[in-house]
Amino acid sequence: xxxxxxxxxxxxxxSGLVEARRAIGTGAIGMVLTLVxxxxxxxxxxALKAAGExxxxxxxxxxxxIRRPGRSPRARAExxxxxxxxxxxxxxxxxxxxxxxxxxxxxxxxxVVLPLLLPDAPVVVWWPENAPENAAKDPLGALxxxxxxxxxxxxxxxxxxxxxxxxxxxxxxxxxxxxITPWRSMLAAALDQRRVKVASAVVEGExxxxxxxxxxxxxxxxxxxxxxxxxxxxxxxxxxxxxxxGGDVTLERSDGLLAKLSMPDQPDRMVALKRRETAELIAEExxxxxxxxxxxxxxxxxVEKLHQDGPxxxxxxxxxxxxxxxxxxxxxxxEAATGKAATKSAAKAPAKKSAASAxxxxx
Numbered sequence: 135x136x137x138x139x140x141x142x143x144x145x146x147x148x149s150g151l152v153e154a155r156r157a158i159g160t161g162a163i164g165m166v167l168t169l170v171x172x173x174x175x176x177x178x179x180x181a182l183k184a185a186g187e188x189x190x191x192x193x194x195x196x197x198x199x200i201r202r203p204g205r206s207p208r209a210r211a212e213x214x215x216x217x218x219x220x221x222x223x224x225x226x227x228x229x230x231x232x233x234x235x236x237x238x239x240x241x242x243x244x245x246v247v248l249p250l251l252l253p254d255a256p257v258v259v260w261w262p263e264n265a266p267e268n269a270a271k272d273p274l275g276a277l278x279x280x281x282x283x284x285x286x287x288x289x290x291x292x293x294x295x296x297x298x299x300x301x302x303x304x305x306x307x308x309x310x311x312x313x314i315t316p317w318r319s320m321l322a323a324a325l326d327q328r329r330v331k332v333a334s335a336v337v338e339g340e341x342x343x344x345x346x347x348x349x350x351x352x353x354x355x356x357x358x359x360x361x362x363x364x365x366x367x368x369x370x371x372x373x374x375x376x377x378x379x380g381g382d383v384t385l386e387r388s389d390g391l392l393a394k395l396s397m398p399d400q401p402d403r404m405v406a407l408k409r410r411e412t413a414e415l416i417a418e419e420x421x422x423x424x425x426x427x428x429x430x431x432x433x434x435x436x437v438e439k440l441h442q443d444g445p446x447x448x449x450x451x452x453x454x455x456x457x458x459x460x461x462x463x464x465x466x467x468x469e470a471a472t473g474k475a476a477t478k479s480a481a482k483a484p485a486k487k488s489a490a491s492a493x494x495x496x497x
Contacts, residue, residue, distance in 0.1 A: 137219040144249040147217050147231060154221040155229070164193050165228050167256040167420065170247060171198045172274055173263065180412070181262045182230065187413035189228045192420040195252050196230040199274065201240035212237035215246060244273040251277070256423050260416065263287040270303035280423050282416070284309040285344040292347050292437060299433045304425035310344035311429045312415045314371070316407050317349055320385055321374060324397060330378040335361045338375075340368035349374065350440055352432040363440055370409055 135158055137150050169189075173181050178200055185196050218232040231250065235243055251257055257278040261269070265283035269275040285308050288294035298308060325332070335353050339346030349371065350361040366372045369390040376383040381398030385407075393407035 135220070135222045139217040139219070141214050142217050143215065144246055147219065147233075147250060150217075150219045151221070151229060151231070154219055158222045165195055165252055165255070166192060167194045167258060167423075168251045169194045169196045169420070170257065170259045170274060170278065171196065172243070172259065172261050173198060173200060175200060175202075177262050178232070181260070182232075184412040184416055185260075186230070187411075188417040188420060191417045193227040194420075195228055195250070197247055197250055198230065198232045199243050199247060200232065200234045201243065202234055202236050203238075203240040213239040215239055244277060247274060248277065256280070258282065258420060258423070262412075267297055268301040268303075269306055270301070279305055280419070281306050282309065282419055283307075286310055291342050291344040295344055295347055295351075295433055295437055299436065302430055302433060304430070307419060307426050307429055308344075308348075308433075309412070309415050309419070311348050311426075311432070312418055313345045313410065314349045314352070315418065316410075317371060317374065317385070318352060320393070320395065320405060320407065321353075321376070321383075324383050324385070324395060325376070327397065328378065328380070328383065330380045332357050332359055332376050332378055332383075334359050334377045336364055336373075336375040336377075337361060337371070338364045338366040338373040339371040341365045343368070343370060346371050347437055347440075348432055351435045351437065352428070354440060355431050355435045361440055 135154050137154055139146060139150060169185055169192075171178075171181050171185060178198055182196070182198055185194075189196065214236040216234040216236070220230040220232075233243075233246055235246060239246065258280040259269070259272075259274050259278040260282040262284060264287070266272040266275065269281040269283055275281045281303075283298065283306070285291045285294040285298065291310070295310075298306065335350075335357070337346055337350040337353070339349075347363065350363050353359065353374075353376075354361040372388060373384065373386040378398075382396070383398075384396040385393055386396070387393035387407050390409045391407070393405050395403045395405055
């Protein structure tokens with residue numbers, strides 16, 4: 135069911151949502167969070183499609199904020215709110231409201247969004263593109279417990295990681311980090327089987343791929359080793375090589391679908407490691423709404439440190455068994471927390487330290 139409202143108000147939109155739910159015989163009780171998508175007309179379709187698919191796992195109220203400040207002085211001077219309400223089969227398992235903010239109202243989006251938030255439910259803000267430099271200080275970001283950006287959409291994706299590190303606030307995350315969750319899980323599992331020290335590592339991936347940089351930062355931070363970043367033709371991440379005294383542990387993926395795991399004295403294994411769609415990434419991020427300390431540690435490590443010689447001063451090479459054990463224990467903590475995410479209490483859940491939150495943050 136769809137309802138179009140022109141030159142409307144937040145109060146009328148709320149009334150329209152109530153009427154639409156009554157018309158199809160559903161309530162708002164099953165929705166567990168409010169997802170605010172800040173986008174433009176060009177990206178709105180893809181973002182709403184991904185959010186709608188993610189709502190199958192996390193029923194939510196989706197508010198798409200589309201700013202249209204206008205090009206002419208007259209258009210910029212007016213202030214008008216147009217809305218489109220979607221419920222039922224047109225909105226996944228929750229409800230969707232498209233908010234088009236015209237003129238001066240485009241700079242006051244928080245005043246429109248605030249009355250439409252689900253009461254006592256967590257708020258997540260997602261910028262598919264054009265994220266602010268400091269998401270937590272953005273007026274919309276300040277309303278949220280979790281703020282999702284995507285460095286891939288930036289003009290200089292790798293440089294964007296420095297911006298994210300400088301402005302990091304608990305609750306921030308990036309889809310470039312979410313993309314490497316399967317990689318981190320696989321590498322942690324491989325290290326769990328080796329009683330050797332990792333001396334150095336190599337991460338191969340496309341140029342300007344922030345996920346490859348984040349994976350290298352994570353390895354350097356957790357293992358205290360030198361990690362070389364090598365550019366490949368892609369797609370995305372293509373290989374990770376961990377150099378040990380007993381031989382290399384290698385995870386290679388050349389086609390974006392299947393990867394080959396090679397370990398000394400063991401037969402090669404093919405593992406599923408496909409590149410995931412945006413809907414899967416958003417669904418993963420909505421499973422936990424508490425701060426991601428491992429992402430914070432990785433992004434703050436600093437891309438420039440990847441190019442220095444040897445491990446950081448004052449650090450020693452870490453035993454792979456110890457690092458893997460940390461990864462396993464953190465992964466167990468995350469799994470226990472997963473069942474509580476996307477609930478009303480999830481927004482207030484305390485941050486959990488994960489030394490290799492390897493299971494939840496790789497891609």
